[in-house]
Amino acid sequence: MTAVSPAAGLVESDEPQAESPDFKRNYWVFAVPATVVILAVIVFPWLFTVYMSFHIWEIGGGTTFVWLDNYRQLFADQRFHEALVHTLVFTLLATLIPIVLGTLAALVFHREFRGRGILRTIFVMPMMATPVAIALVWTMMFHPQLGVLNYLLSQVGIPPQAWVYSPSTVIPTLVLVEVWQWTPLVMLIVLGGLAGLPREPYESALIDGANSFQMFVHITFPLLWPFILVALIIRVIDALKVFDTIFVISSGGPGTASETINIFLYLQAFAYYNIGYASAVVVVFFAVIVAISLLMLHVRQKTKWNA
Amino acid sequence: MEGESLVLKVLRKAAFAFAVFVLVSPAILFFLWTISLSFKSEIDNMAFPPVFVPSPPTLANYETVFSRNDFLGYFINSVLVTGGAVLIGLLVGVPAGYGIARSKSSRFAIVILIARMTPALSYLIPLFIVFQLLGMVGTIGALIVTHLVITIPIIVWIMIGYFESLPAELEDAAMVDGCTTWQAFRHIAVPLARPGIVISSILAFIFSWNNFIFSVVLGGKQARTLPSAVYNVLSFEQVSWGPLAAAALLVSLPVLLLTVFAQKQIVAGLSAGGLKDG
Structure with missing residues (x-):
């Protein structure tokens, strides 16, 4: 199984070089065009954002250097604190539920059964389909009076729900969409892990008279853990960044009940045109995401990696 | 048992x-x-x-989608933006993946990794300011440049992994025989890496095609791509459900077809860490 080999390669990159140095020397030339483009469209925006975050930035008008004022204002902003809490709650739910369901799904799809290929394709479709398109259809299904979901609930005796129209149910509803959309990715990653499991431990466990539950707990799960961890890292990063579905389905509402940092950021920049302020949000958000990612990559490196 | x-x-x-x-x-x-x-x-x-x-x-409903909107125009915009961003991404990303894999430089790979973690939205503010200064808001060119933020990291990341999995002996042998590094890359490594190139193009295509927010902010009226057109035009000007559902299916159709016919490549790419855009 070569899954995640790029990241693994990253880890082991300090190995002594086998090739002779004069072959090695001009490889960097290959990266020059990409470096130029990456400097222009990725690194420059990062730096420019930091620069803007120290200013009050009028679109098409003047700029005023205010040093850290935007950050001070941000850390005192109640609405930002709430957005932070919404983001954390959403991320927690939208990580744990897909991890559990996706792992179970992988165990199911790992077994041979009739129609497996086609059913797996259908299962994977939610994560491939255009998020905006999906979000618009979910919006129609959440309609309190005419929506198909409330009708289906009424058929099994559950009273109609307000879905995204109530502050108390909007985040769980958005999590539902996220789970529906991204459980397949966890499934694919864990399925990749299952495909590479060795046979020997199971054979000897069978001889020792272990039952299938014991084999799962003591053999399958520990061997799968690195893959689950990778899925976990990806889920956390992706859930922190979710924008399209929340923007289309609730736009952060009702009120600000489902406003995550990403939505807050968008509104500050492109609805209120507080460019400097929004830039400060980006810088803080960026720092949070990179810190969490590096922390999790560090944890992953510490766990044994035998894939 | x-x-x-x-x-x-x-x-x-x-x-x-x-x-x-x-x-x-x-x-x-x-x-x-x-x-x-x-x-x-x-x-x-x-x-x-x-x-x-x-x-x-x-x-x-399908007739409504095509007759009351410039659906074909949006489709062409989407094809130009996604096609352009994937093509440029391949032109610069495949050599870069090769160079990084063979020189084993981890610094560059870390930049790519961080770029993959960064929310796409955070590139939008600075790029918006720059394109406004240049008078390029509402052009296909601005969107192609912005979509490079999506395609380049995916392509470079997958290609690093792919080239790392190819043995370097063939290229070394060719270079001993007098091949230049470029020739070794062009005539030995690239043909061997074709499956990796296919995988990275498919994923870059999907994530670029599905991107929505860049076109909402930068597309204006002329350069709108399909996802933002469906959101901006259809959902506001026609609140009726039928055409909206039809449009939602039509927008996703290219990607869903790819999912059906290229599932093996997509799965390989996703498990190789070519995960999601912002």
């Missing part, structure tokens, strides 16, 4: 079938319902209790 009775075996099978059903039905029901909405009349779509099977099915 051998002592298991027939009843237990049947129960076991039934439980497994039920698990499969529970897993797959949310996706099946969602897409069936979207298809149903797209083929029903407006009256049936607004009926409560809902009408599930269109009778008779109508193509009126």
